[in-house]
Amino acid sequence: MGLLSFKGGVHPPEKKTLSEDVPLSRAPLPGKVFVFLANHAGVPAKPIVQPGDDVKTGQKIAEAAGFISANLHSPVTGKVVEISKMYHPVLGKPQDAIVIEKTSDDDWELLEPAKSYEEFSRDEIIERIKEAGIVGLGGATFPTHVKLNPPKDKKIDVLIINGAECEPYLTVDYRLMLEMSEKIIRGIRALMKALGVEKAIIGIEDNKPKAIRRMKEAAGDGIEVRVLKTKYPQGAEKQLIYALTKRIVPSGGLPMDVGVVVQNVGTAFAVYEAIELGKPLIERAVTVTGEGVKKPINIVARIGTLASELIELAGGMEANVDRVVFGGPMMGIAVPKIDIPVMKGTSGITVMTKEVVGERESFPCIRCGGCVKACPMYLQPFQLYLYTSNRLYDRAVDEGLMDCMECGSCSYVCPANIDLVKSFKLAKKVYRALKGGAKK
Ligand code: SF4
Ligand code: SF4
Known part of the structure; x- marks a missing residue:
């Protein structure tokens, strides 16, 4: 039988070997963080701190301001310096960010209680995920608690976990699956309980055999690991759902219309941390890679850390850099400068050289199809x-x-x-x- 896949798509050079064997490390605490109020899809959060306030690591600093919105928490222990505008890499224009200066090592304010997901009710799991400010970490940043609360007439029977990581260069989900498999599975079980489903499917492309093996070992009852053909955009929701279930999400529709909720492996890991450790979403794993950095890395960084600091940790930039992209080369966004903060949706920073990008003079369409x-x-x-x-x-x-x-x-x-x-x-x-x- 052929590998699971979808119609169309392309197979760009994968370039994952640059960083796939680099284990996750932790970035030093940044001296200053810049936390955008628009750190997620939907309405920007509303600040509940002001300049001069002392904040602890994990303390709530902004509240969800609408149905589709998410809380924000302080990524460091420090003092709020200002709320000012800075360039937003996704919206492409200046947006409000809470600026916090670190004053000491972490003094945590955790969510309570922190205990096994089995001891939480369905509603408590959803409430905790909402309180922790968890959003889709694959890049879409849609608030996770909203996806877990579909309207009554939408019956969900399967949770799909996206471990495809089809975007070239990025290896952060791969490293999470290798290094955090048991914890991801606990996060998946919490999500299954929240949705009231008995079945979850983890989809992983066949260019990640070690991750497939590791996740299969960790999975257990009700959670299946299925192998997908390596093809871009295999990790896009509609393509993933089709490849794994043969269900077709209608034009303008949502996965819930075909009984499915999709979450990313990184989101499942964040759910585990929020429930069992009481940690709000104040950090995420980021791949800093590309031919334009000297030493590609996979690194856990606090939200609001400047990309320039992470690029330094990756050995700094080569001389022949053409562009820096937030995300990967296919769906990422080229940014005009590098003193831009990491956001909840920043899965990678790809530094591309002139040789890789090349000259692209364009011509009229030749109707090749x-x-x-x-x-x-x-x-x-x-x-x-x-x-x-x-x-x-x-x-x-x-x-x-x-x-x-x-x-x-x-x-x-x-x-x-x-x-x-x-x-x-x-x-x-x-x-x-x-x-x-x-x-x-
Ligand atoms: S960018 Fe849009 S039009 Fe182009 S291949 Fe992707 S979905 Fe189709
Ligand atoms: S030349 Fe025209 S038909 Fe061929 S890929 Fe480009 S836009 Fe499409």
Whole structure:
């Protein structure tokens, strides 16, 4: 039988060997942290501290400000210096961040009680996950407690755990699976209890045989490890669900529409820490990699640590750097500078050299159909591009623009080097703004 997979997709150079054998280490405590209020999908959190306040590590500093929002906690013990604007790597513009100066080593304020997930009720697990500010750590940063509370008419029967890590270069989920397998499994069991499901499936690509073995050894009753074909974007929710269950999430729909909730392995680990250790989400594992750093690493860093500090820990940058990307090269975002803080969704910092990026002069479309074959969402990217580049946004939307998940597979295969995904991202932004304006 063939490996589990989906239609379309691409296979870019994996580049995981740069960092896959580097065990997780811990970054020194940063002297100053910068915690964005918009650290998650949805409404930015509302600060509950002010300049001059002393805070402990783990103390709540901002509260969820809406249904889709999440709490924030202090990543260090120190003093709040200011709440000021700084460049936000995802939104691409200045946003409010709470700035805290470290004054001592960690003096913790943990969530209580901390005990085995078996001793918590379903509601208590969800409440703890909410209190701890846990969001999807695969990059989407959707608040986890919201996913665990689907409407009554959506019956969930399976939890899918994303261990695919299909994005080139990144190895942080791989290291977590190798080094924290038992703890991830406890986090998965807590999530299963919260959802009331008897079954969980962990999907891992076949380029990670050691992680597959380790997770199989740790799994136990009700948790199955399945091997996926190595292909990008295997870890995208809809593609993962299809590969593992053959269920198709409808256009505009959500995994819960087909009875599924998807969580990432890093999120499961954070759930374990929140429940059994009482730790709110104040740190995460990050891969700092690429040909542009001297010594790629997988490192646990406090939220709000500057990328520049982590790049230093990775030996610093080479001379021929072309760009620094928050995330991996396919779905990550190139940032204009490196004094930008790590956020809850920062799974990697990829430093790419000029040789790797290369020159990309683009030409008119030659109608080769390569982008159509590569699109995992069954779209016709060349057609969409025709509309978006001519600002025919309504027609692009009719052709499925909003179903585009911005995976970049079409741009990757295009022999004319057309940056299709860039055009789609911009068109979606403009369309949303136009529609928002129209409503007002
Ligand atoms: S059109 Fe969107 S979903 Fe399809 S390949 Fe391009 S970026 Fe990915
Ligand atoms: S891959 Fe590029 S050249 Fe080929 S059809 Fe698509 S847009 Fe045109």
